[in-house]
Amino acid sequence: MASLRHRKDFFDPLDLEIMQRALAAACDMVKAYQPINDAHGANELRSFIGEKLVAIAKVHGVSDPVTLSALVLTEIPSFTALPHSPSPKY
DSSP states (O other), X not given: OOOOBOOSSSOOHHXXXXXXXXXXXXXXXXXXXXXXXXXXXXXXXXXXXXXXXXXXXXXXXXXXXXXXXXXXXXXXXXXXXXXXOOOOOO
């Protein structure tokens, strides 16, 4: 795994770009296994995953979208129960 860049007092533009890509990847992965049929549900999913992603980035730092999205997916109980769920590489 790439070394993590730890958060200080803010996320810089590169951190935000990485987090945006991680959010998109995590949302796409969840939707692939648990389809969402309405915009309200998609917005709730994005908000939920976004909050988890920010919390994880604050604790673990920001490294790359793949690692962050994998860490976020481990926070979703129904998703981690699936046998084909990705596991984060620490």
